[in-house]
Amino acid sequence: MSPAFGRRFFGSYFMLLLGLTIVLTMSLAALCAPLLAPYTPAAQHLDNILQAPCSRFWFGTDRLGRDVFSRMLYGGRVSLWVGFVAVGISISIGTVLGLVSGYFRNWADEVIMRMVDIMLCFPSFFLILAVIAFLEPNMTNIMVVIGLTSWMGVTRLVRADTLSLREREFVSAARLAGSPTRRILFRHILTNALAPVLITATLGVAGAILAESSLSFLGLGVQPPAASWGNMLMEGKSVIESAPWLSVYPGLAILITVLGYNLLGESLRDILDPRLKQ
Amino acid sequence: MTCLSALSYSRFSGILLRLAHKAIWLFLVLLGITLISFWVIHLAPGSPTDMETTLNPLAGEAARRQLETLYGLDRPLYIQYLDWLFRLLHFDFGNSMSADARPVLTKIMERLPLTVSINLISLIIVLIIAVPLGIATACRQNSLLDRTVTILVFLGFAMPSFWLALLLMMFFGIELQWLPVSGLTSLGYAELSPWGKCCDIARHLALPLLVYIIGGLASISRYMRACMLEVLRQDYILTAKSKGLSNHAVIWRHALRNALLPIITLLGLSVPGLIGGSVIIESIFALPGLGQLFYAAVMARDYTMIMGNLVFGAVLTLAGNLLADLCYGLADPRIRSAKGHD
Numbered sequence: 001m002s003p004a005f006g007r008r009f010f011g012s013y014f015m016l017l018l019g020l021t022i023v024l025t026m027s028l029a030a031l032c033a034p035l036l037a038p039y040t041p042a043a044q045h046l047d048n049i050l051q052a053p054c055s056r057f058w059f060g061t062d063r064l065g066r067d068v069f070s071r072m073l074y075g076g077r078v079s080l081w082v083g084f085v086a087v088g089i090s091i092s093i094g095t096v097l098g099l100v101s102g103y104f105r106n107w108a109d110e111v112i113m114r115m116v117d118i119m120l121c122f123p124s125f126f127l128i129l130a131v132i133a134f135l136e137p138n139m140t141n142i143m144v145v146i147g148l149t150s151w152m153g154v155t156r157l158v159r160a161d162t163l164s165l166r167e168r169e170f171v172s173a174a175r176l177a178g179s180p181t182r183r184i185l186f187r188h189i190l191t192n193a194l195a196p197v198l199i200t201a202t203l204g205v206a207g208a209i210l211a212e213s214s215l216s217f218l219g220l221g222v223q224p225p226a227a228s229w230g231n232m233l234m235e236g237k238s239v240i241e242s243a244p245w246l247s248v249y250p251g252l253a254i255l256i257t258v259l260g261y262n263l264l265g266e267s268l269r270d271i272l273d274p275r276l277k278q
Numbered sequence: 279m280t281c282l283s284a285l286s287y288s289r290f291s292g293i294l295l296r297l298a299h300k301a302i303w304l305f306l307v308l309l310g311i312t313l314i315s316f317w318v319i320h321l322a323p324g325s326p327t328d329m330e331t332t333l334n335p336l337a338g339e340a341a342r343r344q345l346e347t348l349y350g351l352d353r354p355l356y357i358q359y360l361d362w363l364f365r366l367l368h369f370d371f372g373n374s375m376s377a378d379a380r381p382v383l384t385k386i387m388e389r390l391p392l393t394v395s396i397n398l399i400s401l402i403i404v405l406i407i408a409v410p411l412g413i414a415t416a417c418r419q420n421s422l423l424d425r426t427v428t429i430l431v432f433l434g435f436a437m438p439s440f441w442l443a444l445l446l447m448m449f450f451g452i453e454l455q456w457l458p459v460s461g462l463t464s465l466g467y468a469e470l471s472p473w474g475k476c477c478d479i480a481r482h483l484a485l486p487l488l489v490y491i492i493g494g495l496a497s498i499s500r501y502m503r504a505c506m507l508e509v510l511r512q513d514y515i516l517t518a519k520s521k522g523l524s525n526h527a528v529i530w531r532h533a534l535r536n537a538l539l540p541i542i543t544l545l546g547l548s549v550p551g552l553i554g555g556s557v558i559i560e561s562i563f564a565l566p567g568l569g570q571l572f573y574a575a576v577m578a579r580d581y582t583m584i585m586g587n588l589v590f591g592a593v594l595t596l597a598g599n600l601l602a603d604l605c606y607g608l609a610d611p612r613i614r615s616a617k618g619h620d
Contacts, residue, residue, distance in 0.1 A: 116308030117303075121592040123598075125554030126572065130584050131318055133576040210438055214558055217440050218573065237444060237562075241452050251441030259436035266432075 015180040015267035020166045022260025026238025026253075030076035037070035050243045058118045062235060068246065071227040072253055078228040079257065082143050086208040089147025091201050094154025099185045101155065109159075116152045124149050128211065129220065137220050147212050154200050161193035195272040202265035206258040212255050229254050307596060312366060316359050319581060341352045362585070370587035376578055382586035385571060392462070393560070393567035394482065397552045400490035403544070409538070410493050412502025416537075417529060425597065427499065434496030439555060443489045443562045451487060457484050460564040463546065465561040486563045494548070501544050505537040512536075539610055546602020 007119050029036060038058075045051075045065040053060040059068035101112040134198060135141045166189065174184050190197075215221035216230025224231055229250040236246030350361070365372065371382035379471045415424040451459035458464065462482050463475075470478055509515065510533055518532045554568030564570070568587070575583035 094361060114303075114306055114310065118307050118314060120593045121307060121311055121590065123315070123551070123554035123591045123595060124552035125557060126550075126588055126591045127314075127318070129557065129572070129576045130588055134319060134614055162493075206436070213438055214440060217438075218558065218561060218574070233441060233444065240444065240448055244448050244452075247444045248446065249442075251438060251444065254438050254441065255433070255436050258438075259432060262432060262435055 012267045012270040013262045016271065017268055019260050019263030019265075022256060023264055025266040026076060026257045026260060027080060029073055029172070030080050030207070033070075033073035033077055036062060037067075037073045039067040039070045040226055041071045041074040042066065043070075049058075049220065050239065053245055056079075059249045060243065062232075062246055068232070068249060072229065072233060072250055075229045075232060075250065076253065078139065078222050078226070079212060079254070082212040083085065083205040083208040084144070086142040086146035086150070086212075087201050087204040090151040090204060091154055092252070093148070093184075094151035094200075095158050095190065096198060097161055098155040098158025099190060102159040103166050103181075103185055103189065105163075113136075114161075116155055119149070119152050122149075125214065128215065129218075132215065132220050133140060133202065137215075137223055139222055140211055142215060142221055146208050150204065150211075154197065154204075157194055157196045157200060157227060161196060164190050165189045165192055195268075199265055199272065200266060200267045202261055206261035206265070208255065209258055209261070301603070304596075304600075308593070311589060311592040311596070312524070313359075316362060319585055320355055348519070366370075366589070371589070372582040374575075374583045375580045376575075376583070382582050385583070386568065386586060386590055389566060389568045389571045392565060393553075393556050393569060396486060396490065396567065396595065397556070398572055399483075400487050400494060401548075403487070403491050403554075404494035404498055405541075405608075407443075407491075408498035409502055411499045413529065413534065413537075415499070416503045416506035419507065419508050424503075427503075431496045431500045434492060437492070437494055440490055440558050440562055442492060443485070443559060446485050446488055447562075458482050459485065459494045462564075462565055482563075483565075485503055486559050486565060489559055490552075490555070497548070498541065502537065502541060503565030506533060507542045509533045539606065542602050542606045542609060546599045550591070553591045553594060 040046075043066065045057075045061060045067070047065070048057065049065040050063060051057050051061040051065075056068050059072065061067055062071070072107050085117075097112050097115075128145050131145045132141065135145070166183045171184060171188055174188050179188075212221055213228065213230030213233070215265065216228045217234045219231075219234060221230055222228035224235065232250040233247060236243065236250070240247050293543045300380055319462045327357075343352070350358060358460075362372070369383060371386070373379050374382055374385055374472070411427060415421075417426050418424055426513060450457045458481060462479060464478050464482075467475060515533055516529060518528045524531075553568070554569055557573050559565070561567035561573045568590075570590075572584070572587045576581075
């Protein structure tokens with residue numbers, strides 16, 4: 001094993017391990033929120049309004065006397081759920097369009113690629129905000145809108161892989177054996193193009209979490225009293241001078257979670273697909 | 279002679295063909311931008327008259343219909359689209375539906391200089407820091423510096439810009455009280471000398487600029503490092519080294535020029551992110567830029583303003599990409615000659 005290979009091997013695997021640990025810890029904390037949270041997220045402790053972090057309230061309380069730690073655990077559920085569903089939507093759309101574009105080429109490719117060009121011209125946060133403005137700002141709408149505005153990268157990646165895979169012998173063999181097109185696309189081509197999809201999905205979760213928290217911070221995302229890291233920061237902003245802890249902990253949670261997904265995605269890229277590294 | 283003229287003729291027709299292809303692409307993309315900007319908003323369930331009618335107990339169904347007629351919303355959707363498109367061709371984005379009812383384009387143009395200058399200044403500062411940093415980390419791969427920068431870059435990528443803004447406000451604005459935390463000017467701005475006015479604006483822009491710079495540093499220094507590593511692996515670098523050139527000459531004269539090329543594309547691609555990011559940063563710091571205008575339009579469901587901003591943002595992005603394409607062609611002689619020989 002050459003030293004360079006060893007460094008890359010251990011570097012990538014260390015990142016993978018760190019990313020995985022963060023992602024699993026955050027996911028478990030969110031899943032087990034009802035078991036871990038000392039209080040319910042809406043429970044008000046009126047004798048402890050804007051209480052600084054102490055042994056009773058680890059991360060302090062907010063303006064309504066609610067426990068910040070408990071709300072953060074429940075807020076984590078929102079972030080992760082939005083992240084997974086939004087990425088599920090964007091990966092599904094992106095993969096299907098990429099497969100169709102790369103496999104059929106001709107006009108299908110032209111139409112889909114021009115759609116990608118057009119969508120990429122929009123600052124995505126502008127587009128998300130514009131749509132959300134006319135919808136009720138709730139979790140379902142946010143997930144759908146983030147998903148519908150972030151499929152273009154996946155389409156390009158899957159298309160590029162499909163273009164080269166469709167010329168390979170095993171695809172020709174499947175075609176000659178009379179396999180239906182759908183089977184060729186999903187069974188033979190997609191399974192060989194899964195690595196970039198998996199990497200993009202992992203990095204996409206980080207992007208979706210950031211988008212959701214940004215929306216909630218602007219008051220267009222998850223609406224109070226439901227807790228989300230973004231809307232907790234929004235509520236904290238108005239009392240930033242007297243209760244800075246409200247503006248610190250939820251942000252830290254976003255930072256750590258996004259860092260976890262980024263580390264996981266980048267290390268998967270190093271290990272699974274060094275071609276994509278840059 | 280004939281051969282030469284035939285060659286220049288084929289080169290000329292090649293360029294014409296490429297230009298025609300690009301023009302058709304541009305036309306289709308522009309049409310697509312207007313289509314999406316229009317349909318996305320009109321197909322969503324809410325209506326712009328909701329704000330004026332549902333919040334007003336005196337406004338009934340008749341008032342709602344009257345408002346719809348006033349704004350032309352009672353006509354078929356495709357007529358509304360064609361009408362809007364026709365007016366766009368004359369640079370008429372319509373009037374804002376907010377209380378002032380001023381033309382959308384005027385309002386956008388008032389706000390544009392601030393957003394563009396903040397983004398440009400931060401981009402220049404980012405480039406000044408990120409390029410040498412990328413080179414240093416690439417040349418000393420796996421050193422302590424490289425590892426430290428890598429960790430910071432990962433933190434920079436994961437840091438939500440609005441949280442960073444809050445932390446900076448808390449530290450520099452509230453804790454140390456060095457910098458103002460919102461707005462573009464102080465209360466006594468009008469009485470200040472010209473130099474005092476400049477300093478006042480600079481103090482107000484310091485924190486927003488810092489947020490932009492920290493965000494941009496992560497991506498550009500990382501990308502610069504990757505490009506430099508890629509170039510350092512090339513055969514011509516080996517040739518330069520084997521000629522006996524100093525390390526300094528190899529890096530600054532042979533590697534840097536080639537490694538800088540992809541950065542041009544990255545700058546072009548970063549335009550939508552910068553425009554999108556301005557919504558959050560300008561809202562937090564109460565800066566009267568394009569982002570804040572868009573946010574206010576979204577909150578008020580100001581139809582024409584949202585559509586105008588969407589089209590404007592998309593066209594700016596498109597212009598950024600085309601400019602990057604053009605600069606790339608100018609900077610790279612290989613691309614220039616490849617285009618000529620097409």
